[in-house]
Each structure stands twice: as structure tokens, then as C-alpha cells.
Amino acid sequence: MHLPANHLWRKIESELTGKDHAEAAAIMRRYLDEIPASWRGYQALRDRLVKRVGRSEAAGAGRSTRGSRDEFHVQRRGIARVCFIGAANCGKSAMVSAFAQAPTEVNDFPQTTREPVAGLLRLPGGDIQCLDTPAILPGTVDGDGFGRRLLHLISTGGAAVAVIDAGEDATAQASLIVDELAAFDVRVMPSAIGVELTPQGRGGISFAGDPIAKSDAATARRMLAEAEVLHARVTVRSAFSEEELAASLAGQTLMPTVFVVNKDDLPGAERAESELRDAYPDHAVISTNFLDEANFDALQAAIVSALGLRAVSLLEGPADDARATPLLMRAGSAVRDLAERAGDVDESPVAALVWGESVKHPGQEVGLSHLIAEGDRVHFRA
Ligand SMILES: Nc1nc2c(ncn2[C@@H]2O[C@H](COP(=O)(O)OP(=O)(O)OP(=O)(O)O)[C@@H](O)[C@H]2O)c(=O)[nH]1
Numbered sequence: 001m002h003l004p005a006n007h008l009w010r011k012i013e014s015e016l017t018g019k020d021h022a023e024a025a026a027i028m029r030r031y032l033d034e035i036p037a038s039w040r041g042y043q044a045l046r047d048r049l050v051k052r053v054g055r056s057e058a059a060g061a062g063r064s065t066r067g068s069r070d071e072f073h074v075q076r077r078g079i080a081r082v083c084f085i086g087a088a089n090c091g092k093s094a095m096v097s098a099f100a101q102a103p104t105e106v107n108d109f110p111q112t113t114r115e116p117v118a119g120l121l122r123l124p125g126g127d128i129q130c131l132d133t134p135a136i137l138p139g140t141v142d143g144d145g146f147g148r149r150l151l152h153l154i155s156t157g158g159a160a161v162a163v164i165d166a167g168e169d170a171t172a173q174a175s176l177i178v179d180e181l182a183a184f185d186v187r188v189m190p191s192a193i194g195v196e197l198t199p200q201g202r203g204g205i206s207f208a209g210d211p212i213a214k215s216d217a218a219t220a221r222r223m224l225a226e227a228e229v230l231h232a233r234v235t236v237r238s239a240f241s242e243e244e245l246a247a248s249l250a251g252q253t254l255m256p257t258v259f260v261v262n263k264d265d266l267p268g269a270e271r272a273e274s275e276l277r278d279a280y281p282d283h284a285v286i287s288t289n290f291l292d293e294a295n296f297d298a299l300q301a302a303i304v305s306a307l308g309l310r311a312v313s314l315l316e317g318p319a320d321d322a323r324a325t326p327l328l329m330r331a332g333s334a335v336r337d338l339a340e341r342a343g344d345v346d347e348s349p350v351a352a353l354v355w356g357e358s359v360k361h362p363g364q365e366v367g368l369s370h371l372i373a374e375g376d377r378v379h380f381r382a
């Protein structure tokens with residue numbers, strides 16, 4: 001969820017308070033990175049940031065001997081980003097290096113990891129960037145430990161894997177994560193995000209994605225009006241609650257989160273798992289350890305689900321048994337999005353033939369706005 005530009009500016013200003021020029025420049029650069037130039041209504045905010053970054057960098061020049069590399073800025077790769085997060089020494093680095101081959105250091109003392117390290121989970125249909133992150137410590141939101149730049153980094157993920165050390169108090173670790181994130185306006189959610197708001201400069205409120213019931217649309221319009229959001233595109237990806245929309249409107253970042261009970265080779269792992277299931281009944285809770293990788297498939301599936309990704313196939317020919325390329329697409333995607341993702345389609349398609357759940361008849365011809373479902377097989381027609 002994106003904040004309206006004026007709210008976002010206030011949030012950025014509050015983060016800049018008390019920072020020296022180099023830190024302020026790094027924060028603003030991160031935000032510039034996160035605000036695509038294509039967002040309508042954000043140009044003024046971008047211009048202001050660019051100007052201020054320039055000033056901060058000029059003012060900071062000569063005072064810093066460390067150059068301007070921002071260790072907490074990681075280039076995006078793949079179709080989505082997932083951050084592995086948790087308390088010190090819980091096994092985040094061991095997990096991410098075994099699960100996604102991140103070249104990161106594992107060591108038996110707290111705060112080994114001091115900056116994010118990226119790995120890549122290669123799936124048929126797309127790669128998912130997995131970030132190893134420094135530990136969340138009590139008071140991180142107040143600037144202790146790795147501070148707000150860690151929380152900002154976590155907020156850039158499409159989902160999170162909360163790693164819980166089975167040898168320590170499980171619910172205390174989970175609360176630490178949930179509370180520190182909440183204080184940074186990141187709300188831990190049990191499943192994929194069902195609704196997304198993209199503020200726009202004009203055009204009123206429009207709906208895209210999954211068709212929404214009239215009464216739900218009315219509720220959404222009322223809530224948007226109360227929050228004084230007049231122009232926005234509401235993309236419905238799957239069923240969503242009023243609570244979810246309210247959290248988005250309150251400027252919170254919604255973070256689907258999977259719990260992993262790590263070090264399940266240790267005694268106490270079963271108790272840790274059942275405690276978490278009791279405290280977070282709607283979340284996925286998966287036991288793992290990096291030594292036997294037994295539940296890595298389950299973790300993979302939970303991440304795909306938390307990101308709201310659906311597996312579809314792109315057919316080379318106009319037949320169900322034609323050669324197929326798998327693609328992972330976000331729920332609520334249309335044929336048009338699929339064509340954009342596929343990219344190298346010779347001519348821009350005007351229609352598609354579809355086999356699968358989203359159509360009544362096998363091989364049915366559909367338009368670009370047709371919504372695709374899990375398992376659909378699609379052939380474009382130019
Ligand atoms: N028994 C067991 N030990 C593990 C497991 N995973 C990690 N460890 C051990 O836990 C210690 C910490 O592992 P790391 O992966 O460095 O932990 P971290 O969460 O990245 O720690 P920080 O970077 O300091 O926050 C190391 O001694 C690991 O060998 C596991 O599945 N089972």
C-alpha cells in the first residue's frame with residue numbers, strides 16, 4: 001500500500017529528523033527508489049526529494065570518508081522480495097544461505113549480520129529475492145541496534161519470513177518482531193494482501209482486478225471518502241477485510257508473514273510450534289532447520305502463497321498440449337499483465353485462448369482484461 005504523497009512526505013520528514021547529511025541523503029535515495037516515476041501525483045514529491053538529496057550530498061561532501069554506498073539499499077531482482085527477519089542469533093543467515101544460496105556469514109554470536117545479503121530462490125515461473133537481514137533488537141524503532149533503516153528495508157519486501165529460534169522463548173521472539181514492525185507502521189498479516197490502493201492525481205475512485213460486490217465497493221468508497229482519498233485505483237487481488245482496507249488507509253504497510261520455527265532439531269521445537277500456532281492461528285507456521293532441509297518445499301509454498309502468486313502456463317501454440325512456459329503471476333492479474341510479463345511476445349496480443357478454471361469452455365477466447373486463475377494455460381492471439 002502506498003501512502004498519499006502528502007502523508008508520505010510527512011513520514012519521510014519525520015525519518016530525516018536528527019539525521020546527518022549523509023544519512024538523510026541515504027534515506028531519501030531509498031524512498032526515491034521505492035517511488036516509481038510512473039506513479040501519478042507523486043512527481044512533486046520526487047522533485048522535492050531529488051533537490052534535497054542534492055543539497056544533503058553537497059553539504060555532506062568532504063565530511064564522510066566512507067563514500068556514499070548505502071549498505072541497506074539492495075537492488076531488486078526477480079519477481080518479488082522476501083525478507084528473513086528475527087531476533088539475534090535465531091538462524092536467519094543459516095536459513096537464507098541454505099534456502100536461497102545467499103553468500104552470508106553464519107556464526108554463533110549475536111549481530112553477526114550487519115547489512116542485508118541477497119539470495120535468489122529459483123522457481124519455475126520466476127525468481128524470488130530472499131534477503132538475509134540484521135537482527136531486530138528491542139528498541140530498533142527508536143534507533144537502537146540497526147535502527148529504522150532495518151525496518152524500512154523490511155517494509156520493501158512483498159512478504160516476510162519471521163525466523164523463530166526453537167531453543168528460545170517463541171512467543172517473545174514473535175512479539176518482538178510484530179511490535180517493532182507495528183511501531184514502524186508495518187502490520188504483520190496472516191496471508192496475501194487482498195486489496196491495494198494506488199493514489200492517483202485525478203479520476204476519482206476506480207476498481208480493478210477481481211470483481212467486487214456492489215456492497216463491498218460501497219463500503220470501500222465510504223472508507224476512502226472518510227480518509228479523504230478522492231482519487232485512487234483500488235486493485236482487488238482476493239477477498240479482503242474492512243480491517244485490511246482500514247490499515248492501508250491509515251498508512252500502514254501490510255506485510256504477509258510466514259513463521260518459521262528454526263533449529264527444529266533442538267528439544268523444545270514442538271512446544272515452540274504449538275505456542276506460535278495458538279498465538280497466531282491464521283498464519284503459516286513451518287518447522288525447519290538448515291541441516292536437513294526437510295520442510296523447505298513447504299516453506300517455498302508458504303512464501304508463494306504469502307506473496308499471492310498464482311502459477312499459470314504460457315502456451316506456444318493454440319492447443320492445450322502445446323509447449324508451455326510456467327509463469328508466477330499475482331492474484332488478480334489479467335491477460336494484459338501476463339502479456340506484459342511475458343515481454344517477448346512478437347506482436348502485442350489482442351486476445352487469448354484459455355484452458356483452465358477462469359473459463360467455462362476449454363480453449364475459450366478472452367480479451368485482455370480477462371482475469372486469470374491458478375493453473376490457467378494461456379495462448380496469446382495477435
Ligand atoms: N542446531 C541448529 N543450529 C542452527 C540452526 N540454524 C542456525 N543454527 C546455529 O545458530 C547460530 C546462529 O546462526 P545464524 O544463522 O548466524 O543466526 P542469525 O539469525 O543470522 O544471527 P545474527 O546475524 O547475529 O542476527 C549458529 O551457530 C548456527 O550454526 C539449525 O537449524 N539448527
Ligand SMILES: [Mg+2]
Pocket residue numbers: 092093094105106112113132133134
Ligand atoms: Mg545473520
